[in-house]
Amino acid sequence: MKRILVERELTNEGPRRSGDARGKRRTVTVNLAESPLAWLHARGHLDDRLFDAGEALRNDYERAQLAPGVTMRWDPVRAKTTGERGLTPTERQVAAKQRFDGAIRHAGKGLEDILWRVVCAGEALPTAEKALGWPARSGKLVLRIALERVAEFYRIR
Template identity: 80%
Template structure:
């Protein structure tokens, strides 16, 4: 996966809006390709076990090709090794879909929506909380509970 990094100049008051901005300047590098769970993990809000569970769920979501597509896919799916070694591409896709649906079912009703929004769709926690009409700052706790159940499904110790 190729990462896209963006540098923005900031002042004490916020983003720099032209050459006449006053205040101290600093440059911040932002990784636009960083997933919300990677962001939470990097800042200590998710432990390794929960992060690995989220990454496994996202990988199964991608392998199952469950994301909406606008046109025909021309890129072949190439997966080396892993649990699906020896399967043809269609069988790998079906196995990933079964694992994904099993993990979502293990999370249970009410938790699957936050998993899908944050882990699979890459929505930020504040956006997911607004979309689900939850109180601010409640998403992190619920996401941790959901990821704990997914880790149990994938048998991540």
């Protein structure tokens, strides 16, 4: 896993970004390359099955190219090949989109928001809880329920 380590000062609200001119306090080292899902997994809040389910969902999200992009694509033109299972790149993208939509649908109404925010958008759990208007520390439980359903969809044991 890639590591981008930076020092952040601790405040009552959490780590402070460098350049903030307030008084000195304790500092922590933060890995900017670590996803919220990987953070939860590394600290024992998610088991391997739920982590793998989240990674499968994020992988399909990225393969389906659902993230916002620029208006111009600068990808190099590739020669036509028979990639995985003989599908064209467009067919692989459509298949990933269908898997992503199926996993989100299988998770159920009300759980797609936390899945998208934490797994796909890489939003921190406290930030997602605040944006959704949930009580503090409730997101971890809801995320676990959502990831259980996603693991069922992807048949991860």
